[in-house]
Amino acid sequence: MRVARQPAAGVAKMDCNSSEDDSELRRGPWTLEEDTLLTRYISHHGEGRWNMLAKCAGLKRTGKSCRLRWLNYLKPDIKRGNLTPQEQLLILELHSKWGNRWSKIAQCLPGRTDNEIKNYWRTRVQKQARQLNIESNSKRFLEAVKCFWMPRLLQKMEQNSSISSSSSSSSSSLPSALANSTLPITTLMYNTNHHSSSVSVTSPPEFPSDFTKISLHQPHEITQQSTSVYDVNSVCTNQIPSDSYYVDCCGYDMEGFNFNLGSMTGMGSFNLSSSSECPAAGSDWMSNDMVDASWNMDDIWQLRE
DNA sequence: AAACCTCACAACCGCCTTCCG
């Protein structure tokens, strides 16, 4: 965890409505003492009435500042650490549905704050969009997320689950990574049999009917091929090679989708091959070092070299 | 070892909405 910034020397600027007390308002990083004061006060009196709370607690902070500090940092049920693949997947899904409605998205991720999700999106997702020279709010990027990133997160989840299940109970049909999922809204289904496996994310009843539905399959009945360049129609009709996972894009309008992961110049096709042209989608794209919690989409989007 | 760069994230800002007298 990062060390808090040094307390800012400055105080809040005066405005026309400032009282004398306001001129002493502190800004900048919170000190341990302030955190203690705020936590102690809220534990005794509860949240709400933030301006009054700030005064009563003896904090020289605005109510807003106290609220933010509590909600984003001090609240006991806040989760720390990297976002899990499940959480990342959910964020991608919900963002594709709701856009920058961070607080709404955060409500679906217990223990995660809107600020954290917003930061995740800005620092990781938008970074990838920049690297790919795609506008992060463009349809093109959205499709890239849906068709590459999401399935890989699913695959990651499956990989995690198979590792954990093999280390515990190999006969379990519900991997612990999924069984332990805290996702409140997304139904995760996992099936495995002798030759095939799938992970599906489906919409719960309370979601609109067009809510994202993606499935990850590895159908055994399709003949192996060395490369897997195929068009979107093939994907949507399940006529795809089996050396790669594919996405069931039922929930998406894939018409006119022009995207080639390898060159970014293809028309009407995209590449999930295991060739060197697209190592991210290759058979070794998910090596063991991606299993740790710090895994992120950089691993997915290593498109070049 | 130092300078520089990038990343992550806490905190702030300003606008909008809701609440309340």
Next chain:
DNA sequence: TCGGAAGGCGGTTGTGAGGTT
């Protein structure tokens, strides 16, 4: 019904840590 205060939210910034050159 109105106006001010408070709360909520999304966008932006500042800064320390860690990595790279």
